[in-house]
Amino acid sequence: MNSGVFYALGAYLSWGLFPLYFRQIATIPALQIVAHRTLWSLVFVAIVLLATGHLKWLRGVSAATWRRFALSAALIAVNWLTYVWAVGHGHVIDASLGYFINPLVNVALGFAVLQERPRPVQWLAVGLATLGVVWLTLAAGRLPWVALVLAISFGLYGLMRKTAALGAIEGLTLETLILAPLAAAGLIWWSQDGSMAGQTAVDWAWLIGTGPVTAGALLLFAAGARRIPLATLGIVQYASPSLQFLLGVFLFKESMDASRLVAFGFIWGALAVYSAEGLWQTRRALALRPL
Numbered sequence: 001m002n003s004g005v006f007y008a009l010g011a012y013l014s015w016g017l018f019p020l021y022f023r024q025i026a027t028i029p030a031l032q033i034v035a036h037r038t039l040w041s042l043v044f045v046a047i048v049l050l051a052t053g054h055l056k057w058l059r060g061v062s063a064a065t066w067r068r069f070a071l072s073a074a075l076i077a078v079n080w081l082t083y084v085w086a087v088g089h090g091h092v093i094d095a096s097l098g099y100f101i102n103p104l105v106n107v108a109l110g111f112a113v114l115q116e117r118p119r120p121v122q123w124l125a126v127g128l129a130t131l132g133v134v135w136l137t138l139a140a141g142r143l144p145w146v147a148l149v150l151a152i153s154f155g156l157y158g159l160m161r162k163t164a165a166l167g168a169i170e171g172l173t174l175e176t177l178i179l180a181p182l183a184a185a186g187l188i189w190w191s192q193d194g195s196m197a198g199q200t201a202v203d204w205a206w207l208i209g210t211g212p213v214t215a216g217a218l219l220l221f222a223a224g225a226r227r228i229p230l231a232t233l234g235i236v237q238y239a240s241p242s243l244q245f246l247l248g249v250f251l252f253k254e255s256m257d258a259s260r261l262v263a264f265g266f267i268w269g270a271l272a273v274y275s276a277e278g279l280w281q282t283r284r285a286l287a288l289r290p291l
Helices: 002-023 030-052 056-060 063-088 092-113 120-140 145-162 168-193 201-227 230-236 239-251 258-288
Strands: none
Touching: 002 063, 002 092, 002 201, 002 230, 002 239, 030 063, 030 168, 030 201, 056 168, 063 092, 063 145, 063 168, 092 120, 092 145, 092 239, 092 258, 120 258, 168 201, 201 230
């Protein structure tokens, strides 16, 4: 249990600190960063699989599994691209909003796709978060598209992976294998048209590092998720958007006016209701379990 919390917290703290990492290469176009992230993630997981001798599963992957992971690869590519663009263009707070509302998007997707029946308090939490998004839209005069794209793409991605037959590292391997030809073709094109000419050795070091930091956080998450209850994981996950929010406000000095604060108040209230209800249900189930 303790080691599981440690692993999960390590993953979410890593994700929460990603803005610091991607700010180091903010001058590089987001699409190029995602191409590098894809290829170097593939290199990293390939080394791990070779080192552990865990390659036999790849031969048994069915055509249906390849198709399913082609869709999840497209979703994670959209998520990565939006996130990297947001960090590089001063929208870290918007990105944090996306990951704050993601658990509530999961509740809605579970109802719409998996025919799950959310409890009334969970619907209350979804309603409060929706009010927050509506308030933010009315105050700004536009949808908070960065937050919504991140929340929905990651929610759909999680839905795909929830019903997949592969584990975390195997799934990332398939996804990066599928995206790798496009990523490699893009990098070859950019190297020939001169758009990568100004990149230094330090830039390349940061770009190569996107592979280990991406796959490493995912492996920490997988290790943690296997060892702790979902209710505990649900609480720990807020470490990531909380860190991003704090970085956006206090380090990157992004705008946080009264209207945005009201919207976040709705969403933080929704998360408090959602988390408290989840903990109560878990404790109730443990209390009713026969000795």
